Amino acid sequence: MLDNTNTKVQLEGKVRIPSGCAISGIFAQDGELFSGRDIITSIAVMHDRSNGLGGGFAGYGIYPKHKDKYAIHMFYDSEDDRGKAERRINKYFSYVLSEQIPTQKHPNIKDAPLIYRYFAEPLTEQLEKAQIDEREYVARFALRVNADEDELKGAHVISCGKNMGIFKANGFPEDVGEFYKLDEYKGYCWTAHGRYPTNTPGWWGGAHPFGLLDYSVVHNGEISSYDANRRYLEMFGYTCSLQTDTEAITYIVDYLNRKQGLELEDVAKVMAAPFWSTIERMDEKEKAAYTFLRRRYGNLLVTGPFSIMLGFTGGLMVLGDRLKLRSMVCGHQQNKFYAASEECAIRAICPEIQGIHSPRSGEAVIVRLEENK
Amino acid sequence: MDLYVYPEFEVVRNEKKCICCQACSRQCANLVHSYDEATDCMEADDSKCVNCHRCVTLCPTKALKIVKSDHTFRPNANWSQATINELYLQANSGGVLLSSMGNPQPHPSYFDRLLLNASQVTNPSIDPLREPMETKVFLGRKTPVPPLEANNTTAVPEPYNPDGTLKTEMSPQIELSMPLMFSAMSYGSISYNAHASLARAATQLGICYNTGEGGLHKDFYQYGPNTIVQVASGRFGIHADYLDAGAAVEIKMGQGAKPGIGGHLPGKKNVGQVAQTRMTPEGSDAISPAPHHDIYSIEDLRQLVYSLKEATGNRKPIIVKIAAVHNVAAIASGIARSGADIIAIDGFRGGTGAAPTRIRDNVGIPIELALACVDARLRDEGIRDDVSLVVGGSIRSSADWIKAIALGADACYIATGALMALGCHLCRSCHTALCNWGIATQRPDLVKRLNPEIGTQHLVNLVHAWQHELKEVMGGMGINSVEALRGNRLMLRAVGMTKEEMNMLGVKMAGESA
Numbered sequence A: 001m002l003d004n005t006n007t008k009v010q011l012e013g014k015v016r017i018p019s020g021c022a023i024s025g026i027f028a029q030d031g032e033l034f035s036g037r038d039i040i041t042s043i044a045v046m047h048d049r050s051n052g053l054g055g056g057f058a059g060y061g062i063y064p065k066h067k068d069k070y071a072i073h074m075f076y077d078s079e080d081d082r083g084k085a086e087r088r089i090n091k092y093f094s095y096v097l098s099e100q101i102p103t104q105k106h107p108n109i110k111d112a113p114l115i116y117r118y119f120a121e122p123l124t125e126q127l128e129k130a131q132i133d134e135r136e137y138v139a140r141f142a143l144r145v146n147a148d149e150d151e152l153k154g155a156h157v158i159s160c161g162k163n164m165g166i167f168k169a170n171g172f173p174e175d176v177g178e179f180y181k182l183d184e185y186k187g188y189c190w191t192a193h194g195r196y197p198t199n200t201p202g203w204w205g206g207a208h209p210f211g212l213l214d215y216s217v218v219h220n221g222e223i224s225s226y227d228a229n230r231r232y233l234e235m236f237g238y239t240c241s242l243q244t245d246t247e248a249i250t251y252i253v254d255y256l257n258r259k260q261g262l263e264l265e266d267v268a269k270v271m272a273a274p275f276w277s278t279i280e281r282m283d284e285k286e287k288a289a290y291t292f293l294r295r296r297y298g299n300l301l302v303t304g305p306f307s308i309m310l311g312f313t314g315g316l317m318v319l320g321d322r323l324k325l326r327s328m329v330c331g332h333q334q335n336k337f338y339a340a341s342e343e344c345a346i347r348a349i350c351p352e353i354q355g356i357h358s359p360r361s362g363e364a365v366i367v368r369l370e371e372n373k
Numbered sequence B: 001m002d003l004y005v006y007p008e009f010e011v012v013r014n015e016k017k018c019i020c021c022q023a024c025s026r027q028c029a030n031l032v033h034s035y036d037e038a039t040d041c042m043e044a045d046d047s048k049c050v051n052c053h054r055c056v057t058l059c060p061t062k063a064l065k066i067v068k069s070d071h072t073f074r075p076n077a078n079w080s081q082a083t084i085n086e087l088y089l090q091a092n093s094g095g096v097l098l099s100s101m102g103n104p105q106p107h108p109s110y111f112d113r114l115l116l117n118a119s120q121v122t123n124p125s126i127d128p129l130r131e132p133m134e135t136k137v138f139l140g141r142k143t144p145v146p147p148l149e150a151n152n153t154t155a156v157p158e159p160y161n162p163d164g165t166l167k168t169e170m171s172p173q174i175e176l177s178m179p180l181m182f183s184a185m186s187y188g189s190i191s192y193n194a195h196a197s198l199a200r201a202a203t204q205l206g207i208c209y210n211t212g213e214g215g216l217h218k219d220f221y222q223y224g225p226n227t228i229v230q231v232a233s234g235r236f237g238i239h240a241d242y243l244d245a246g247a248a249v250e251i252k253m254g255q256g257a258k259p260g261i262g263g264h265l266p267g268k269k270n271v272g273q274v275a276q277t278r279m280t281p282e283g284s285d286a287i288s289p290a291p292h293h294d295i296y297s298i299e300d301l302r303q304l305v306y307s308l309k310e311a312t313g314n315r316k317p318i319i320v321k322i323a324a325v326h327n328v329a330a331i332a333s334g335i336a337r338s339g340a341d342i343i344a345i346d347g348f349r350g351g352t353g354a355a356p357t358r359i360r361d362n363v364g365i366p367i368e369l370a371l372a373c374v375d376a377r378l379r380d381e382g383i384r385d386d387v388s389l390v391v392g393g394s395i396r397s398s399a400d401w402i403k404a405i406a407l408g409a410d411a412c413y414i415a416t417g418a419l420m421a422l423g424c425h426l427c428r429s430c431h432t433a434l435c436n437w438g439i440a441t442q443r444p445d446l447v448k449r450l451n452p453e454i455g456t457q458h459l460v461n462l463v464h465a466w467q468h469e470l471k472e473v474m475g476g477m478g479i480n481s482v483e484a485l486r487g488n489r490l491m492l493r494a495v496g497m498t499k500e501e502m503n504m505l506g507v508k509m510a511g512e513s514a
Ligand code: SF4
Pocket: B011, B027, B028, B029, B030, B031, B032, B033, B048, B049, B050, B051, B052, B053, B054, B055, B056, B066, B436
């Protein structure tokens, strides 16, 4: 329940809360489905980078039975809120299954909201009426529910992509993983996040990853361009209702990749653009492309420290800021790609890994399923 | 008999220091000083002094100072001394009061009540001496050019060519090394040497200066890439080569110092090459009509925008400059939809070479509020990418400049500040054409006083100093590229404002968390 005894402290979304973090990700390039156990073990090593005020995971390939349906994960403050939200869901979607997401009691995880998931598809009639494509339809639904301060105040869309899901809570990430029994799921990609907010009422919805459609973002840092980015994104119907960097970054990716049609490689060049002095030294063709991206999308340049992991269907992108102000290392071993804030988080699950390295500042490392290449 | 107005200033000469060299009398074009041979003494006619400090600066023994007269009327909180004197002047002359430079009235400044942010602990500040700190900007439309007949289509164009490379074509833009330009001041209102200084400094700095409405002297075509050419309602000095000479064309619809009325160059200044450049008869008053007589509405503006685009082969961005007036947000929105690439807004404190005093002091609104509401309005309508916003109207320091960018400006215009770097002492007498500093005058002996080399250097110094300050502040905020400061209103906090004022500016109260 969103049952805050200290009512003077403002909830995330009403106030912007700086935080530091730990992140980790594992990706099986051959599409092997592996249990969520490893990612829990990995993020647990970086216990000291979190402070128990938020942890979460994103898994891809975890719902093979319903892989063509949008897996909508929801938090509700109360049964009443669930009723209201389900009426809204029913208005726009039909679903084959709605259920409580299985959890187990955990001594460190308290104040849980009602946690539900729906495997849904848009109602054809509504979709046609809206005259927008299916993904836009789902995205608008999620954005509107989350920005609703009124009737649906107590309902939050946590994730809404196909064959993926986000699991998050107020607590240390390893405890959150156990709470959701993630070792019972199998996916080809997992990311995890442990949070170190400087001040927070500890709200479940404020934990990360943050997701929209099949995009999920875990992020470590505090971006100084936040309000410039946010105000720009608002022009295109995005409301940063949580006031977090992660949310803004997710929307930047959604806007550039899905709406503007830029490849993720180019999305990275917008967000962590090289300095003009570097662009100056490029060959003509590259210079033209980089210059165009900065001129066209300069409002989505992200400054200040960040390292992020972006999960998407069939792939994972790792990106750091243009000055490399936040740590991130990555490496390959056999069929798997690993990335984390600290090397120890990778060694904990893959001690034999060779050639761990740090991507350069602003360098995007993108791995995709072999079948997609 | 005229009603007597006691001089505002008194010239104080320290007789012990004065060596009767008469430099002061040679320097003062207002003929204040004179030498009395009979007494071997210097004399001064206080009534003519405009307090420009020329004599004070050049007196070799520093024997001079100008003080405000302590002569007084019976104190009256309602009738200030200035109000009484101005009333007498009008009773004498029957005319409109004329004045120049910016609004001197004590209206509240919003810039002064905005404070900037810096990083502590949770994210690092960046040291501009050790890390790159980018100030380069491009001004102009960011979205693809709409053809004249298109009715705002929303379809997103495919970003890649069939061979997989990015489509990199863009609407024409101006590139600036930093988001600052010298605002419009016509050749005529200011001197040849002042223009030369601005043009050369803009070129050295990688920014632009603006011709104003007086055309472009043939000597300055060489600075074209750093020049914005203006088209005002008088259409002075406009021909095909002129339009093509600059980096952009600015349509002047209005000016902050005198919204609603046109430019006015007194015949005294419209002489020689000034008249030639303007293509007007020498010695005649060059008066621009209040409106453009081919623009009575927004559709007409659209036609002029597109004519100028066509005339320049679609290679130059078109700027539309307006004064900040009450309905500025709606007007700006209309301009953004008229095909303009850049909107320039001039606040009510902006300077001028000549304006009716009552208009200068009472018409228009502060630039901070105009900027905040225009930026918000264009975003609400989803068309902020279609135009860049340039603001001016009393950007006095890098602090004002930085705050304007954080409020949402793509760049700022400075003019009064630039003239001060050239020596202007804000005597507000430009309309008399007797500027002792060689700026707002066309009298050759006065113009000569402004050395364009030194003028250029002072302008370059000033702008570099501001750029350093911008970088320091950005670094402190953890921002290393000025795009990320633009519209970043969380970097601003208000002190001493009402809720409405903070709402209008879109900023929070100091002490409030983000
Ligand atoms: S007008 Fe200027 S130069 Fe003349 S006396 Fe006054 S201050 Fe000196």
